[in-house]
Amino acid sequence: MRILRSRPGVLLLSALAGSLASAVPTVAQVGTEAFAQQSLRPYWYVFIAYSLAWLLLVGWMLSIGRRMRGLEGGGTEDRDA
Amino acid sequence: MSLARIRWMAMVLGVLGVAGVVVLHWLVFFWVGTERTMGIVQRIFYVHVPSAWVTFLAFGITALCGAAYLWLRDERLDWAAQSAAEGGLVFGAIMLTSGPLWAAYAWGTPWTWEPRLTLTLLMWFVFVGYFLVRASAEDRQAGKRMAAVTGVLGALLIPLVHVSVLWFPSLHPQPVVLNVEEGPTLDADMLITLMIGLLAFTLIFFSVLFFRYGLEHLRHQRALETREQPRAA
Numbered sequence: 001m002r003i004l005r006s007r008p009g010v011l012l013l014s015a016l017a018g019s020l021a022s023a024v025p026t027v028a029q030v031g032t033e034a035f036a037q038q039s040l041r042p043y044w045y046v047f048i049a050y051s052l053a054w055l056l057l058v059g060w061m062l063s064i065g066r067r068m069r070g071l072e073g074g075g076t077e078d079r080d081a
Numbered sequence: 082m083s084l085a086r087i088r089w090m091a092m093v094l095g096v097l098g099v100a101g102v103v104v105l106h107w108l109v110f111f112w113v114g115t116e117r118t119m120g121i122v123q124r125i126f127y128v129h130v131p132s133a134w135v136t137f138l139a140f141g142i143t144a145l146c147g148a149a150y151l152w153l154r155d156e157r158l159d160w161a162a163q164s165a166a167e168g169g170l171v172f173g174a175i176m177l178t179s180g181p182l183w184a185a186y187a188w189g190t191p192w193t194w195e196p197r198l199t200l201t202l203l204m205w206f207v208f209v210g211y212f213l214v215r216a217s218a219e220d221r222q223a224g225k226r227m228a229a230v231t232g233v234l235g236a237l238l239i240p241l242v243h244v245s246v247l248w249f250p251s252l253h254p255q256p257v258v259l260n261v262e263e264g265p266t267l268d269a270d271m272l273i274t275l276m277i278g279l280l281a282f283t284l285i286f287f288s289v290l291f292f293r294y295g296l297e298h299l300r301h302q303r304a305l306e307t308r309e310q311p312r313a314a
Contacts, residue, residue: 042122045186049125049179053132056178057285060171064292071299 084298091291098288101281108274116271125183127274131282132175133201137239139169139286140208144236147229159225160297162232164290166211172286173205188252195251200242207235 109127116123146162149155180198181191192198211231218224246253265272 042120042186045122045182046124049182050128052178052182053128053175056171056175057289060167061289061292064289064296068292068296068299071296071303 084295084302087291087295087298091288091295094284094291095288098281098284098286101277101284105274105278105281108277113270113274114268119187122183122186125179126271127278129176129179129183130275131278132172132179134279135172135282135286136169136176136205137242138283139165139172139290140204140232140236140239142290143169143208143211143232147232151226151229151233156301159229160294160301161290162229163215164293164297166208166232167293168286168290170205170208170212172282173201173208177202177205184252193252195253196245196249197242197251197253200238200245204235204238204242207231207238211235 105127109124113124113127115121142165143162146158146165150158150162184193185191208231211228214231215224215228218227243256246255267275
């Protein structure tokens, strides 16, 4: 659980929470009655697509930050991808 | 360009990009209309198309900087090419995951080996090869040159990917914005949302590209400080 309290963990959780929150107005836009009559499957696809996109981007940024901290901390090299 | 200036530019672009992303999410989930045939799942389009655009842009930058590096042998061009290639792989991964998620619902299958999908996947793997070539070469300078050639060859696939849906019509939708004959065929609200998405993703890409370039800059500085040859990949 330490990872969830770390800065990267908080960022990742925020990205996930943001994606989840973004699905709520979509449900509202469709309308409660219409929403109740249709499958939740497409909402899951949208949620997963947006979550994956932001997780990949946040992951890339964290990876750059980690490598940069490694160099600033006195290391001469940390092999990049 | 100093490291401080690179970081400042990255921060400015990052702030603008995040603002663009916030606006994009508001447009996608509050404003734009729901597409009649595909319904809610069509909203994946607003992350899939911008990520595809940025992937092509990134691989294009890799090729241009790689070609210029082969000619001028300026290390900064190699740093830029490498940084753009890394970004292209990330945005390419977004494109290659969001597309199948949409297809799983719209087509009933996440993947078919039709020309555009196959060529796009091939292009992505060519740029994976870009990093494998760098990492596997015993001589670092030779590795950089071979990677630059790989980048240039990989970018030749970009126009092929674009025209593949025109030359070999298949399941993948036809262009709805870069449509030479009819112009954009999207509804106005969808087109505006897409344009905001393209702008936001481009700003985010250039922001992280500058940070990534700064990493190579810093690596070079450290190598100079320790009187070693720079070992930037």
